[in-house]
Amino acid sequence: MDIEQAIKNIVSIDIFEEAKLKENFAGRPFYIDYEMLHMLVADSWKMKIKGLPHGSFLLAFYENEVSVHEALLLRVLKPVKLPTDVGVISSMVEYYKDNLKTSGKDNKLDDFTRYEFSFSGLECRILGTFYKDKNNSICFGADVENFYSANNYSVYKAREKVLELIVNFRDGHIIPGNGTDERIGFVRYSSSRRFQEDEKEVPVYVSPKDFLGKRTALFGMTRTGKSNTVKKIVQITQKIGNKAKYTHFSESDNDTESFVEDGVPKYPVGQIIFDINGEYANANMQDQGTAIFELYKGKVDRYSLMERNGEDFKIMKVNFYTDVLGGFELIKSSLRDDTSDYVNSFKMVDLIPPENEHDYSDKIRYGRKKAAYLCCLFSAGLIPPTNYKVYFEGNDNLNKLVQEDGKINPKNGITLKEATSWFTTIWEQSNSEFFEDYKKKKGHDWIDEDLKALLIFLTKKKNPTGRQNISGYLKLRKMKDLHTATNEKPFEEEIIEALAQGKIIIIDLSQGDPEIQKLYSERICSKIFNHSMGNFTRNKPNNFVQFYFEEAHNLFPKKEDKDMSDIYNRIAKEGAKLNLGLIYATQEVSSISSNILKNTQNWFIAHLNNEDEIKEIKKYYDFKDFTENLILFNATSDKGFIRMKTYSNSFVVPVHIDRFLADEIDLEELR
Ligand SMILES: Nc1ncnc2c1ncn2[C@@H]1O[C@H](COP(=O)(O)OP(=O)(O)OP(=O)(O)O)[C@@H](O)[C@H]1O
Known part of the structure; x- marks a missing residue:
């Protein structure tokens, strides 16, 4: 039947x-x-x-x-x-x-x-x-x-x-x-x-409508069946996505309804899995061939942090020279916990191009800042694209300071090596007459605050005439692994396009350290979020995109973190209107920000082993009736035994989740 x-x-x-x-x-x-x-x-x-x-x-x-x-x-x-x-x-x-x-x-x-x-x-x-x-x-x-x-x-x-x-x-x-x-x-x-x-x-049964554009939590200790439940949800979502009424956005569509009448989504549903342990992206011995990528071949794009010989993975690298703002965001996130004065000043530098094309002075200052920033990348060992040159407005007197004949003229384009030596000389000579006269005449410094922060970083000298006594650009060396000198389309754009077509994207983060995992997941989420927000404000339709996070406690803001600008908080709070759904799994309920918990509509709770976690769960719906039982667990027979509360169901139901098995995927799903 x-x-x-x-x-x-x-x-x-x-x-x-x-x-x-x-x-x-x-x-x-x-x-x-x-x-x-x-x-x-x-x-x-x-x-x-x-x-x-x-x-x-x-x-x-x-x-x-x-x-x-x-x-x-x-x-x-x-x-x-x-x-x-x-x-x-x-x-x-x-x-x-x-x-x-x-x-x-x-x-x-x-x-x-x-x-x-x-x-x-x-x-x-x-x-x-x-x-x-x-x-x-x-x-x-x-x-x-x-x-x-x-x-x-x-x-x-x-x-x-x-x-x-x-x-x-x-x-x-x-x-x-x-x-x-x-x-x-x-x-x-x-x-x-x-x-x-x-x-x-x-x-x-569950209604996939309960998951689309909503927040779903899976809580439980390790090996209690959270990943299995995630796979079931991916499968269910894929099935309903296949029933979408349209395969492409229609330009003329200004009807904001996301579903057609019978609860079927209007457009295909994109799914993106942030795979911290590599269990969705790679063949998984323990689960007898139930890795998502194998089952949904042709529907899945896999992304990896590193080159994978002979395997069908796309590489997630950023060209820091062409995507200046994107690269700088990554750098700022990686230096998030570094609070020394000069690093803070570096992070505050504004690299957004001036809006007003005709503000000549602003444009010139921006050109210098950008060039000095690129010199920091170059010094840190990030290889620039071939024959790369920077162009910016220097000054004839300064050019002569750098080289007597003034031949290195940045206005005509110079290599990053030349630019680095140009900026280094300028900083070391910044107490010279030229700069004093300039200030007297114009009322402000030739080297403004942003450029100063960059030059300190580039020369490793806080004091222009002093010794190199700080790490400066060396702090950017770890960015080398994230950088590519090629000129391909940014991977986030590819991901956004694939999600719009209803593909499953698996981001294999298993080769990155926790900091890199954080950087990448934040960056990708922000790009997708901003893209959807852009569509929303321009009155264009958004298809449903479902985000999956394992070990969410490693990525999400902490409980005490009230920063509502955090991308995960934003997805939790504003995702609904943008058709962005969030499915997150963790064993540390108590560490998840209450903003995310309060906005969670679907709950799957497996065995939890301590009072702190149970105390948190107790606050929601009728889970208080199950708290004592959640502590008890039989490692052999209780995997997949959870208490479930879905959005459209009025009360918690105790359920044993079906095993996600390869042979149960029917051909219809793989269409
Ligand atoms: N519903 C289920 N019915 C029967 N066995 C299950 C079920 N769910 C999971 N299992 C078994 O339990 C094992 C662990 O499951 P799973 O990887 O989903 O747990 P997990 O909570 O995600 O663990 P971890 O936190 O370590 O990733 C699986 O290898 C599988 O054999």
């Missing part, structure tokens, strides 16, 4: 008919308020319904009036005391003291006592109410509008089709069935599955 049919079948279920089967009876409530319900359960009832694991879904039906169709949705939380418990406990203890057997075949309990002992109380959270509206269709409200005295209700365990309807119920009214939903896993309540193994597997 295909998924569409399966979903249609769920929709046709009437829980008011099908949930109230005798064999699903779980107990009778004795206390009820707006949030909690306490009920009486018996061991025999529990046996019949194959147990009541923590987190399982129950339905409490109001039974007093035939015309009222109302059922409270409950989640099993923990045992609660019954008024009769004191008597039961003391009687049980008496049996123990008398060394009388209370269990097994030849136990010594009389029928009445055995009956009394078999009851217990159970506390359940009320998650909301299912009811029928005037049109007789089933709706869900995430609270309780009214409750009657407890004796009016009977509680049933939600199983099979009824459970399927509950866990796949969306948005109050919208029930899955629009043909775009995809299976992600099946309902799983607990690590132990003695009873659950006998029960029919109940599939859980």
